[in-house]
Amino acid sequence: MLDALAQIFSLIFSVSFILTVTTASTPLLLAASGELVVERSGVLNLGIEGMMIMGAACGFAGAYMSGSTLVGALCGIVAGAALSAVFAILTLGLAVNQVAAGLALTILGVGLSGLIGAGFVGEQIVQAPRLYLPILTGLPVIGRILFGEDAFVYVSIALIIAIWLFLYRTRAGLILRAVGDNHTSAHALGYPVLRIRMLAVLFGGACAGLGGAFLSLSYTPFFIPGMTAGRGWIALALVVFASWRPGRLVIGAYLFGAVSILGLALQPLQLGVPQQLMNALPYLATVIVLVLISRTRGTAGSAAPASLGLVFVPDR
Amino acid sequence: MQLVLEKRPERSAFIAVASPLIAIVLTLVTMAILFAIMGKNPIAALVVYFIDPLTDAYSLQEIAVKATPLVMIAVGLSLCYIANIWNIGAEGQFIAGAVCGSWLAVHTNGTDAGFWVLPVMLLLGAIGGALYALIPAICRVYFGASEILTSLMLVYVADLGMDYLVRGPWRDPKGLNFPTTAEFDPVATVPTLIEGGRLHAGAIITLIVVMLATVLLGRMIMGFEIRLVGAAPRAARFSGFHADRLVLFTFAVSGALAGLAGIIEVAGPVGHLQPNISPGYGFTAIIVAFLGRLNPVGILIAGLFLALTFIGGEEAQISMKVPLDLTKVFQGILLFYVLACDSLIIYRIRLLRTIRKPVPAHA
Numbered sequence: 001m002l003d004a005l006a007q008i009f010s011l012i013f014s015v016s017f018i019l020t021v022t023t024a025s026t027p028l029l030l031a032a033s034g035e036l037v038v039e040r041s042g043v044l045n046l047g048i049e050g051m052m053i054m055g056a057a058c059g060f061a062g063a064y065m066s067g068s069t070l071v072g073a074l075c076g077i078v079a080g081a082a083l084s085a086v087f088a089i090l091t092l093g094l095a096v097n098q099v100a101a102g103l104a105l106t107i108l109g110v111g112l113s114g115l116i117g118a119g120f121v122g123e124q125i126v127q128a129p130r131l132y133l134p135i136l137t138g139l140p141v142i143g144r145i146l147f148g149e150d151a152f153v154y155v156s157i158a159l160i161i162a163i164w165l166f167l168y169r170t171r172a173g174l175i176l177r178a179v180g181d182n183h184t185s186a187h188a189l190g191y192p193v194l195r196i197r198m199l200a201v202l203f204g205g206a207c208a209g210l211g212g213a214f215l216s217l218s219y220t221p222f223f224i225p226g227m228t229a230g231r232g233w234i235a236l237a238l239v240v241f242a243s244w245r246p247g248r249l250v251i252g253a254y255l256f257g258a259v260s261i262l263g264l265a266l267q268p269l270q271l272g273v274p275q276q277l278m279n280a281l282p283y284l285a286t287v288i289v290l291v292l293i294s295r296t297r298g299t300a301g302s303a304a305p306a307s308l309g310l311v312f313v314p315d316r
Numbered sequence: 317m318q319l320v321l322e323k324r325p326e327r328s329a330f331i332a333v334a335s336p337l338i339a340i341v342l343t344l345v346t347m348a349i350l351f352a353i354m355g356k357n358p359i360a361a362l363v364v365y366f367i368d369p370l371t372d373a374y375s376l377q378e379i380a381v382k383a384t385p386l387v388m389i390a391v392g393l394s395l396c397y398i399a400n401i402w403n404i405g406a407e408g409q410f411i412a413g414a415v416c417g418s419w420l421a422v423h424t425n426g427t428d429a430g431f432w433v434l435p436v437m438l439l440l441g442a443i444g445g446a447l448y449a450l451i452p453a454i455c456r457v458y459f460g461a462s463e464i465l466t467s468l469m470l471v472y473v474a475d476l477g478m479d480y481l482v483r484g485p486w487r488d489p490k491g492l493n494f495p496t497t498a499e500f501d502p503v504a505t506v507p508t509l510i511e512g513g514r515l516h517a518g519a520i521i522t523l524i525v526v527m528l529a530t531v532l533l534g535r536m537i538m539g540f541e542i543r544l545v546g547a548a549p550r551a552a553r554f555s556g557f558h559a560d561r562l563v564l565f566t567f568a569v570s571g572a573l574a575g576l577a578g579i580i581e582v583a584g585p586v587g588h589l590q591p592n593i594s595p596g597y598g599f600t601a602i603i604v605a606f607l608g609r610l611n612p613v614g615i616l617i618a619g620l621f622l623a624l625t626f627i628g629g630e631e632a633q634i635s636m637k638v639p640l641d642l643t644k645v646f647q648g649i650l651l652f653y654v655l656a657c658d659s660l661i662i663y664r665i666r667l668l669r670t671i672r673k674p675v676p677a678h679a
Contacts, residue, residue: 046464050648086652095321095663096655099402099464103602104655108648114641225641230472237465276480283472286465287455294460313321313663 007269012258017265018145022153023219025257027052027211027228029156031235032242032249033163034207039239040167041200042180042307046102047087048208049232050109051080055212057113060120060223063216069128073152073213080209081202083109088201092194095311106232114225121223128152128218152214157250159207164246176200180305183312193312208232230283234260237286241293244304259285321663328661335657336607336618342657343650350645356636364635365628375631377514379623381585384518385410385577385594387619389601391529392570394610398533399546401566405452405467406574407598408474409445413575414582415478416444418589421504422486422497433503437579445575446568448474453567457560463567471598479591486589496590506584518580522616525573529612542566574598595626596644603651609658622647 011017031048038045058079063072087105090096128150136146167173176196179186183193211231216223234256242248263278331338347365348358369375389406396403417437424433452467479495488498509515533539545552545562552559577597582589604622608615629643 090652090656090659093319093321094656094659096659100397100606100655101652103404103599104648104651107599107603107644107651111641111644111646111648115639115645118639118641230469233465233468237469240462240465274480274484276476276483280473280476283469286469287451287461287473290461290466291455291459294455294462313323 004269004271008266011265011269015145019149020261020265021254021258022145022149023257024261025254026153026156027214027219027231028235028238028256028260029160029250029253030152030211030214031208031232032238032253033156033160033246034204034211035235035239036242036244036246036249037163037167037176037207038200038204039308040180040244040305041176041197042183042305042310042312043091043197043201044098044102044309045084045087045105045201045204046099046236047083047105047109047232048204048235049228049230050106050113051083051205051208052109052212052215052232052235053113053226053228054079054083054109054116055209056216056227057117057120057212057223059209059213060125060216061116063125064120064123067126069126069151069217072125072217073210076209076213076217077206078209080207080212081205083112084201084205084208087205088198091311092197092201095313097311098309110226117223117225121225124222125217127221128214150218152210152218155210160246160250167246177305180307183307183310187312187314193314197312208235211235234282234286237290241289243293256282256285320666320668321659322666324662324664328664331657331661332609335661336609336614336654339607339650339653339657340621342653343646346649346653347646350642351638354638356638361632361636361638364632366624368631369624369627374514375627377510378627379620380519381514381516382623382626383616383619384516384522384584385581385597386601386604386622387616388518388522388525388577388580389570389574389598390604390608390615390619391525391612392573393601394605394608394612394615395529395533395542396566396570397546397605398610399542399562399566400549401563402464403449403452403467403567403570404464404602405449405469405471405598406570406601407594407596408467408471409449409571409574410578410581410594410598411471411474411478412448412571412578413441413445414578414589414593415474415481416575417441417579418486418497418500418582421500421583422589424504425498425501429501429503431503433501434506434583437504437583438576441579442572442576445578446572448575449567449571450564453564457563463563475591478589478593482589482591488588494590497588499588500583504583505587506580514585516580516584518577518584521576521580526612526616533612538565574601600626600647603647603654606651606654606658 031052035045035048055076059072059076062075063069083105087101090101091098130150167177175191179191179193179196187193212228215227238249238252238256241252260282263281266278267275344362348362351358351361369379389410393403393406417440420433420437420440448470451470452463455461455466456463482497483495486497488496491498506516506518509517533543541557541562545557545559549559582593586593600622604615604618608618625643625646629640632638633640
């Protein structure tokens, strides 16, 4: 027993494990960052899973045909944003229930990605290149972790910092939060509630698309139908976990990233636990964390937007 | 010029009836365009998809077989959605029911257990589905956790749990290492309605469920409570209805129906427990519920239509070489149009000449 624990610990603190954690966390962080902005504007987009898988399919298709990771990533971004535009037209333009529209988006995205990706299953591309800095990357232990990741990882970190700055240090961010907290008042003050929400939703779609593209361009350099495997839903839970705050989102994403690959990492140790239980860990962890966070959170610590998920039709 | 939404003075009765039909027509047009883009003859493709399955007896039976779980699950989900409660984990409850019912079938396999096996299996399936659905309901009522996310997460857990059972303890020793249980005994199998056919007694159970749901929603106080909580939560609170109790009730009922559908599917058309017992019935049922306008009879019709898309999709895959995922695309587009059309019951779209917008107060 002790021996097994020692093995687990030595594994968790190994460089290779920490490197895998970053790759497992990055798609979650990318998608959840976008959704954080969307929800802060008062819109609940449940279609992340659909936008991510579309990003994965279109990202792979783009990279495969162009031979460039950058083009692939851009294709993923465009695909995610395009799908979110459909969502925006329905929920903002036609005042459709956001929960139902988000579900529709996921169903559509999963189907479309299968259609687009069908021709690319089994193909392979060159994995996204990792950063290499002459001396820094060669440093022991921290070199590979800090200076040896691929561009997606650095983008995800830069993105969440930018979002934090935007939300708390700019006027536009303040307006976005006002729209999310009380759309009637924001409208009365003359702010274009629907236009602001539209932009937020498109941004969220782009982020989810990028997160999906990361999966097929860097995480595994190939496309499998359904490869997002519920990551979009976990990203949604992450936003709740983070109490709609960017700082906590990073912690949450890395925590969940670690949990999600724990099963895979422990496989060689032969612990006698069914593999299926290991694979179920991220989903079980999500449920448990949601329960704990919702229970312990008073009204003070949470920044839950007051208008989240409510339909808004401006009067004139 | 700009387009704006405007609330109608009263709900449009015409669109309320016509909205599913408008949605279907719009979807067909979109699909035709999609087929044309893929280089297929749109008319021929639509005929394969929607007309051909209606022309032979085997496909007609198969449509009813597929509609059976869809309608049963969707009726349960509609109760939740009317009350603005979001159970989207029916797929997991379907699996939980299938597993719980199969437990008896696996353990009585090869014994001389009598006719009681199937009824008890169905009961176990319903109970299993209900208990599994109560997990997110309890998380919501007692801890305030979003039932949307927890119910969905539990789908993955149920799927992995079943996978473990059929690859591990329940695997058929004579099954050549395939991940499946032994074929269920005749006493553990849902009987077919036509000798040698595919249509089974589950279809009749589904019809009974539709009737019971109609009575519940139209004639009983519980049905009134469900509708009131959905339409006017504040009024419901003032009149002393408990929203929390309703969450538990609707989740339990929808879970029980999904579980029942699961065990019927396993003990009927499939005949044993195996991975991939469902082509996403639990998710398609969400579309069925909305296309049926959350009305039991409407759901029955919608279920038959969605079942047709499954069969048509399989035929199109074989004869026209289009990917099976096209069916999912079709279903997703359909749900979008249904939701959009439903919105037009309450709102109308008006074309406005641009009014000069007031300058924001602090700009």
